[in-house]
Amino acid sequence: MNKSVMCLCATCLLAGTMLANGLAIGKLPLPTPEEQAAAEAMKAKEQEQLKKEKELLEQAQDRLAARYGKRGADGKGATGERTSDQNMPKTTSELPGGVGPTPRRPPSAEAHSGSAK
Secondary structure, rough: OHHEEEEEEEEEEEHHHHHHHHOOOOOOOOHHHHHHHHHHHHHHHHHHHHHHHHHHHHHHHHHHHHHHHOOOOOOOOOOOOOOOOHHHHHHHHHOOOOOOOOOOOOOHHHHOOOOOO
16 A cells, blocks of 8 residues: 555656656647638638628617607717727627637636625
């Protein structure tokens, strides 16, 4: 029993030393030109879809503005200015679908917050 525990400890120490020295760590190969082209095409497609969704959002805003006229729902006068992209929520700049983090979309800071007390 004592001998097997000593062998186990020695094996763990040897494995840890090998990992620390970089002997067991490898590198991923660089993406091929086809993979890079596919990633660029996907990114362009997402940008096009975001642009289309932004245009649909603006059309809906225009319809609401026409429905309420020059006065807003709160009774105050409208300024006639569009909401700038910098003041929009984060979710309007992300494509719908897909749950959880991906290599293109890392987890948000809120995902790692502690529990509320």
